[in-house]
Amino acid sequence: MGKAEFPVLQVSALRWENGSLVLLDQTRLPEEEVYLVCGEHRQVAAAIRRLAVRGAPAIGVAAAFGVVLGAQEILARGGDLQTELPAVFQELRSTRPTAVNLFWALDRMARVWQAQGRKEPAATVSALEAEASRLFREDAESNRRLGEFGAALLANGMNILTICNAGALATVAYGTALAVVRAAVARGKKIAVTACETRPLLQGARLTTWELLRERIPVTLITDSMAGFVMQRGLVQAVITGADRVAANGDVVNKIGTYTLAVLARQHGLPFYVAAPFSTVDLAIPEGSRIPIEERAEDEVICWQGRRLAPTGVKALNPAFDFTPARLVTALITDRGIVRNGEWEKLQQLA
Ligand code: MRU
Numbered sequence: 001m002g003k004a005e006f007p008v009l010q011v012s013a014l015r016w017e018n019g020s021l022v023l024l025d026q027t028r029l030p031e032e033e034v035y036l037v038c039g040e041h042r043q044v045a046a047a048i049r050r051l052a053v054r055g056a057p058a059i060g061v062a063a064a065f066g067v068v069l070g071a072q073e074i075l076a077r078g079g080d081l082q083t084e085l086p087a088v089f090q091e092l093r094s095t096r097p098t099a100v101n102l103f104w105a106l107d108r109m110a111r112v113w114q115a116q117g118r119k120e121p122a123a124t125v126s127a128l129e130a131e132a133s134r135l136f137r138e139d140a141e142s143n144r145r146l147g148e149f150g151a152a153l154l155a156n157g158m159n160i161l162t163i164c165n166a167g168a169l170a171t172v173a174y175g176t177a178l179a180v181v182r183a184a185v186a187r188g189k190k191i192a193v194t195a196c197e198t199r200p201l202l203q204g205a206r207l208t209t210w211e212l213l214r215e216r217i218p219v220t221l222i223t224d225s226m227a228g229f230v231m232q233r234g235l236v237q238a239v240i241t242g243a244d245r246v247a248a249n250g251d252v253v254n255k256i257g258t259y260t261l262a263v264l265a266r267q268h269g270l271p272f273y274v275a276a277p278f279s280t281v282d283l284a285i286p287e288g289s290r291i292p293i294e295e296r297a298e299d300e301v302i303c304w305q306g307r308r309l310a311p312t313g314v315k316a317l318n319p320a321f322d323f324t325p326a327r328l329v330t331a332l333i334t335d336r337g338i339v340r341n342g343e344w345e346k347l348q349q350l351a
Helices: 041-049 056-076 081-093 100-116 121-151 177-186 203-214 224-232 258-267 346-350
Strands: 014-017 020-024 035-038 159-162 192-196 219-222 238-241 245-247 252-255 272-275 321-324 331-334 337-340
Touching (some): 014 056, 014 121, 020 041, 020 056, 035 056, 041 081, 056 081, 056 100, 056 121, 081 100, 121 177, 121 272, 121 337, 159 224, 177 203, 177 238, 177 272, 192 203, 192 224, 203 219, 224 258, 238 252, 238 258, 252 258, 258 321
Parallel strands (some): 159 238, 192 219, 238 272
Antiparallel strands (some): 014 020, 020 035, 245 252, 252 321, 331 337
């Protein structure tokens, strides 16, 4: 397959600069473009917890640089990496439970650390920095490849329904679901996006629209409850979502509301695609119902920007993700190729 020429990206969620991790604070978008300069691993952990940096691949890469910062801190105070670095790993591992990219990236960092043995501490810190930078580059490259595979599935003139933000803001570059859109556009196809607002934290309304507007890719915002209506009216021709974790049998865990879209897509005969790099595939988990689902604070549902939306004393549920059975997934678009429904054992081969 020929390479699509991606336009220069207008959006970057994270970068490593002069020994600090610079994060675009996504909680402030779209009103303000504010960057957080994290010089300590605790700042990175806090940023992941409060979704200043979010999206499975971006969380993994941010955490990897969090380890580098933790190691730098230990070195600066003359501490011992051997005894103190495990607490840094632990703090970063405990930030969010669902996206497997976090654990995958931290495991890679841990392997590099272990391979260093009792080498000079400064050499260990350099090796950790090199690995985090590798993870950064690999993520951009994986998403570019995944986009190129996925673009072949989109026909000229399609309108794609998506949820949450599975774009450049959720990754090092290009995104996952939106990398597919970007690659199709780069090949000259006319593609438009319909973005579900994604209650309660509005990643679709705040982030997906923001990054697509910057790249002049046509986007229309809908509330989550309009998804059935837009399908019934023929306003969208396919659904593409990202994933936080894909189980060995092809089950997918992604942003709350994804399962609803998959059921609706089946009802309306539309393809339901999931775009995810292999860093999101967890072959150690046989099926999706075993993937831990993050429960976030009730206040995220009850309030918006400090303003109460519901009466005092009401209870609220706030699962951040849901689980979509593989039978509803038309195909998984990965950086190693497309895995179609019923070919899930191919995940093992590609891994
Ligand atoms: O809670 P978030 O904003 O981190 O949730 C993000 C998602 O659900 C994305 O769809 C997923 O991480 C894939 S991002 C490329």
